[in-house]
Every structure is written in structure tokens, then in C-alpha cells.
Amino acid sequence: MKTIAVIGANCAGTMISNHLRKILSDKEWDIVCLDRDPTHHYQPGYLYIPFNLINRKKVLRPKQKYIDKGVKFIVDEVVDLDVEKRSVKTAGNETINYDFLILATGCRIDHEVVEGLDTIWRKKAFDFYSLEGAEALAGALKDFDGGRLLINIAEVPYKCPVAPMEFAYMADDYLTRRGIRNKTDIVLSTPMPKLLKMDIVADALAKTCKEKNIDVITEFTTESVEDNKVIELAGEEREIPFDFLVIIPPNFGDALIEKTGLDNGNLGYVPTNPHTLKARFLDRVYVIGDGSDLPTSKAGSVAHFSVPIIADNLMAEIEGREPLKCFDGHANCFIETGKGKAFLIDFCYYYEALPGLFPLQDFGPFSLVKQTRVNHWGKLMFNFVYWNILLKDRHMPFVSDKFTIMGKNFKLSGATV
Ligand SMILES: Cc1cc2nc3c(=O)[nH]c(=O)nc-3n(C[C@H](O)[C@H](O)[C@H](O)COP(=O)(O)OP(=O)(O)OC[C@H]3O[C@@H](n4cnc5c(N)ncnc54)[C@H](O)[C@@H]3O)c2cc1C
Structure with missing residues (x-):
């Protein structure tokens, strides 16, 4: 019996495990999928929680329910990886030897790397990139009675590049409904020269900001935060004042990837061939979802469209052929x-x-x-x-x-x- 191990069983890990189970014989292949968290998070739903449009029940479901019964699902944290010996070790002291490995470890936010942010975290500064963050933000927004609301993308890359803009537009709508929009300045800041890399959509988003009276500040990378301002230190020191901060903190790949050095020093993201989706410097390892360094959006749709490519390339390798460069x-x-x-x-x-x-x-x-x-x-x-x-x-x-x-x-x- 041969084994494919999949680390991560949220969006990308679930999709690839289920697809592989369909196409590989269960007489020849075990598929083992590991995740430290038994609960599936529908992250796009986090956006609606701060505005009380949905609650946590709508975004959480048991992972097991969505994983094919023919896949062995283990709830445990992977704490070590040996790509030479082709083995994975868990916190529960289980060792899984694999023939092929798929990394679906996603990415995470870390507010602590922004100097000063921890002091005001979830008191005056909030996020909606985590469930707890979105819920804390819902509570605080309810009590907000006007002032300067800053939506700040601290640095790039970050997942779902359009979510901060969506938050700004929805905040405009929400504050209008609450009758305090005229007492609020909404400001959106990004480290990039425009709201997205792509010209036509960046212009459309900027136009929408203008129509909704949302100020946009570009090329601002947040390095530190004080009680009422975010600060960029590089070059000429600049600052943006706020009364209420919604920040997209820096994003990193999973700590396991950093710890094992599989990221080659690249913020926890696995160097990935953008066309084959194979890990660039590793044998028999593929990468799916937000944990890769692909030059496209970190989005569930990208993970979805990657599934057949990885499956085809795995099949090619199994049959002794070269993976095709078709993503x-x-x-x-x-x-x-x-x-x-x-x-x-x-x-x-x-x-x-x-x-x-x-x-x-x-x-x-x-x-x-x-x-x-x-x-x-x-x-x-x-x-x-x-x-x-x-x-x-x-x-x-x-x-x-x-x-x-x-x-x-x-x-x-x-x-x-
Ligand atoms: C606010 C917001 C809005 C979004 N909106 C959209 C949208 O509209 N459309 C869209 O396409 N995308 C959207 N996204 C992005 C989308 O949710 C992600 O791209 C998608 O979840 C990525 O899937 P993933 O499986 O790679 O990572 P994740 O879903 O983050 O899953 C990673 C999994 O790996 C597990 N894991 C990691 N390391 C280990 C380890 N060492 N041991 C065990 N388990 C481990 C984690 O527990 C987790 O379950 C949004 C994201 C956010 C935050």
C-alpha cells in the first residue's frame, strides 16, 4: 500500500483529498489528511460577521463531515517533517510515512510583528481575518459612534486581496444604516501603488471608493502603531491617524514550514513551481492553497482550480512521466x-x-x-x-x-x- 499525506484539511486540503480519493484505487493508495483543528472555517464568511449579518454558526462546520470516508482524517498537529525520509511527525507522536506529500497549510496573520500593535489589540485595533477577530470587531463596531475609521493593509502579501476593499464598502453601508456615516471618515490604506495590481479593476475599485467618500492612501507600509496612528518608518517617516483601526496584519505561512526551512526563508511560504504546482526544491511534494508563493491571489478559487492540475501531475509522476506545466x-x-x-x-x-x-x-x-x-x-x-x-x-x-x-x-x- 502506498500513501499520500495531505497536511491541512480546510479549504485546499479537503478539496484535493476528496478528489484524489475519487481517482486513486483504495486498494493501492491510502490518503491521510491531517489537521490540528477539527472544525472547518469558511473564511469568506468572516467578512459579514463584523456587520452582524451572520454569526459563527454560518462559518463553522465539522471537517470530518466534508472529508470523503475513504480518506483517513487525523486531528493532530504536524510538528515535524522529513522530506528526505518522507515522513511526517505529529504532536500526538504519530509518524506517517508517505510516497507523496501535499502541503495545504494555508497562511496566518501575526499582529505581534507590528511594533506597538499588541498594546491596543482588540481594544482599539481589530481584524476580520480570524473568527475571534471578526467577532471582537462586531462588538466594538456596535459601540462606535463616529470618528476616523482606518482600514489598514499592513504589508504584502496578504490573503484575499479584495477583502479590505469589501470591508470598506460594507462599512460605508453599515454606518449609513446606523445614521453615523456623516460623523465618520473612512480611510483605506495599502502598501501598493494602487488598490490591486490589475489596472482596470484597480481603477473601478478606486472609483467606487470615491463614490462612497472613502479616502485611499497608497504606498504606505505599516511598521509600527501607536495609540491613535499607524506609522511608516522607511524613507520619509509618514503616519496616518485613526480613532478606530481595522488592520490586515502581516500574513505568514504556517510555523511548521518556517521551522523546517521548507520556505527557503520566504515568510513561511513554500517556493512552488507556478505551472506544475510542485514544491520547487523538494521531491514528491506538491503545494496547494495559500501556503504557496504563487504569483496570483491567495484565494479559495485558486486552490479549487489547482486541484485537477495537482491530481494530473501526481498521476504523471506515479506513471513515471514528467509533471505538465499547465497551471x-x-x-x-x-x-x-x-x-x-x-x-x-x-x-x-x-x-x-x-x-x-x-x-x-x-x-x-x-x-x-x-x-x-x-x-x-x-x-x-x-x-x-x-x-x-x-x-x-x-x-x-x-x-x-x-x-x-x-x-x-x-x-x-x-x-x-
Ligand atoms: C476575510 C476573508 C475573506 C475571504 N474571501 C474570499 C472569497 O470571497 N473568495 C475566495 O476565493 N477566497 C476568499 N478568502 C480566502 C480563502 O478563504 C483562502 O484562500 C482559503 O481558505 C485557503 O485555503 P487553504 O486550505 O490554503 O488555507 P486554510 O483554509 O487557511 O487552511 C489551512 C489548514 O491547515 C491547517 N494546518 C496548518 N498547519 C498545520 C500543521 N502544522 N498541522 C496540522 N494542521 C495544520 C490549519 O489548521 C487549517 O485548517 C477569504 C479569506 C478571508 C480571511
């Missing part, structure tokens, strides 16, 4: 803009997010890089799709794993096909 960095996501509307963007390594229709070229029903009600319903529907289709490895009608140019309006981008 195109495909990603898509809805962007809530408040007041019942949302954008949708669809892109890959080679094409930025372009306007058009999705997934059917003449019918949509979703519109790309455009705020519509249908997109907002799509975002709400995504919750159902996540639990019932993506995690369970069911076929997603009309949506291709690979980026497709169908339905995209190239004239606007100046791009040629």
Missing part, C-alpha cells in the same frame, strides 16, 4: 460593494481582470468588473456552492478550471488575443 494562475472572486451589489473578477497569470460576461459569453448572468445585484446574489450563493460543490469535489457547471477569454471584452484593455 495558468486562474482566479476569480466576487467583491461586495455594499447596498446589495458586487463586482466579479476573473483573471490569470497572463490576463488581468477584464470587463465582460461570466460564465456564459452572451448570457452571463454575472457581469465582470461591474457592480450588479446579480453579482451580489452570486456572492451569497457562493456559500452554498462552497460547502456542497467545491468541498465535495462535485462538478461545477459552466466554470472552467482554466482561464478562458470567452465573454471578456478585450477592446477595453488594449490587449490582443
Whole structure:
């Protein structure tokens, strides 16, 4: 019997384990999936908690329920990895020897690396990138009665690059409903020169900020925080004052990856071939989800589109062939803009997010890089799709794993096909 070990059983680990179980014979292959946490977190749902639109019950479910019965699921922390001996060691002192390893360890926030932030953490500074953070923020926002609300992306990279913008738009909506928007300045700061790397969507997001009277500050990397300001020390010292801080703290890969040196000193992210999804310097190791250093968004959709690529390449290696370089960095996501509307963007390594229709070229029903009600319903529907289709490895009608140019309006981008 041969073994594939998967470390991490949230979004990416569950999808790849379930898919592999379908395609590999259970007479020849054991699939062992490990996670320190028995509870599955639907992280996109964290965004809605601060505004009391949902509660924790909507984002938490038992992991076991979503993992195929033919996969051996172990709730334990992996504390060591030996890629030479091909073995994994857990806190519970179990050793698992593997033939192939899949790292699906995700990434985490660490507020303590920002000097001074710990002093005001969850008193005056909050996050919504963790369940506890989103809940604490909901409590504090309820008591907020106006002032300067700063949404601050401390540094790059961070997961779900559009979530801070979504938070700003939804905060505008929420504060308007509470009747205190006219007493609040909303400010959004990013370390990047614009809100996203891609021009057309960055311009659309900036325009939406303008319409909603949200100030945007670019090229600001937060290095320290005081009671009422965030500070950038590099170059000319700059600061942004706040009364209430919502920060996206620095993101890192899992501590295990750093500890074992598999990140080559790259903040806990595993160097990954962007096309084969194989770990660049490791034999028989693949990487899926936020724990890789792929030059695309850290998003559940990217993990989803990676599943068949990793499966095909594993099969190729098993059959003695070379893995194929066929991952195109495909990603898509809805962007809530408040007041019942949302954008949708669809892109890959080679094409930025372009306007058009999705997934059917003449019918949509979703519109790309455009705020519509249908997109907002799509975002709400995504919750159902996540639990019932993506995690369970069911076929997603009309949506291709690979980026497709169908339905995209190239004239606007100046791009040629
Ligand atoms: C606020 C917010 C909104 C988002 N919105 C969207 C969206 O709209 N669309 C979208 O596509 N994506 C969105 N995302 C991003 C999406 O949630 C992530 O990209 C996705 O969860 C990544 O999946 P993953 O499995 O790689 O990592 P995770 O889901 O973080 O899972 C990693 C798992 O590995 C386990 N693990 C790690 N190390 C070990 C170890 N040593 N031993 C045992 N277990 C270990 C952890 O316990 C965890 O269960 C959002 C994220 C946030 C925070």
C-alpha cells in the first residue's frame, strides 16, 4: 500500500483529498489528511460577521463531515517533517510515512510583528481575518459612534486581496444604516501603488471608493502603531491617524514550514513551481492553497482550480512521466460593494481582470468588473456552492478550471488575443 499525506484539511486540503480519493484505487493508495483543528472555517464568511449579518454558526462546520470516508482524517498537529525520509511527525507522536506529500497549510496573520500593535489589540485595533477577530470587531463596531475609521493593509502579501476593499464598502453601508456615516471618515490604506495590481479593476475599485467618500492612501507600509496612528518608518517617516483601526496584519505561512526551512526563508511560504504546482526544491511534494508563493491571489478559487492540475501531475509522476506545466494562475472572486451589489473578477497569470460576461459569453448572468445585484446574489450563493460543490469535489457547471477569454471584452484593455 502506498500513501499520500495531505497536511491541512480546510479549504485546499479537503478539496484535493476528496478528489484524489475519487481517482486513486483504495486498494493501492491510502490518503491521510491531517489537521490540528477539527472544525472547518469558511473564511469568506468572516467578512459579514463584523456587520452582524451572520454569526459563527454560518462559518463553522465539522471537517470530518466534508472529508470523503475513504480518506483517513487525523486531528493532530504536524510538528515535524522529513522530506528526505518522507515522513511526517505529529504532536500526538504519530509518524506517517508517505510516497507523496501535499502541503495545504494555508497562511496566518501575526499582529505581534507590528511594533506597538499588541498594546491596543482588540481594544482599539481589530481584524476580520480570524473568527475571534471578526467577532471582537462586531462588538466594538456596535459601540462606535463616529470618528476616523482606518482600514489598514499592513504589508504584502496578504490573503484575499479584495477583502479590505469589501470591508470598506460594507462599512460605508453599515454606518449609513446606523445614521453615523456623516460623523465618520473612512480611510483605506495599502502598501501598493494602487488598490490591486490589475489596472482596470484597480481603477473601478478606486472609483467606487470615491463614490462612497472613502479616502485611499497608497504606498504606505505599516511598521509600527501607536495609540491613535499607524506609522511608516522607511524613507520619509509618514503616519496616518485613526480613532478606530481595522488592520490586515502581516500574513505568514504556517510555523511548521518556517521551522523546517521548507520556505527557503520566504515568510513561511513554500517556493512552488507556478505551472506544475510542485514544491520547487523538494521531491514528491506538491503545494496547494495559500501556503504557496504563487504569483496570483491567495484565494479559495485558486486552490479549487489547482486541484485537477495537482491530481494530473501526481498521476504523471506515479506513471513515471514528467509533471505538465499547465497551471495558468486562474482566479476569480466576487467583491461586495455594499447596498446589495458586487463586482466579479476573473483573471490569470497572463490576463488581468477584464470587463465582460461570466460564465456564459452572451448570457452571463454575472457581469465582470461591474457592480450588479446579480453579482451580489452570486456572492451569497457562493456559500452554498462552497460547502456542497467545491468541498465535495462535485462538478461545477459552466466554470472552467482554466482561464478562458470567452465573454471578456478585450477592446477595453488594449490587449490582443
Ligand atoms: C476575510 C476573508 C475573506 C475571504 N474571501 C474570499 C472569497 O470571497 N473568495 C475566495 O476565493 N477566497 C476568499 N478568502 C480566502 C480563502 O478563504 C483562502 O484562500 C482559503 O481558505 C485557503 O485555503 P487553504 O486550505 O490554503 O488555507 P486554510 O483554509 O487557511 O487552511 C489551512 C489548514 O491547515 C491547517 N494546518 C496548518 N498547519 C498545520 C500543521 N502544522 N498541522 C496540522 N494542521 C495544520 C490549519 O489548521 C487549517 O485548517 C477569504 C479569506 C478571508 C480571511
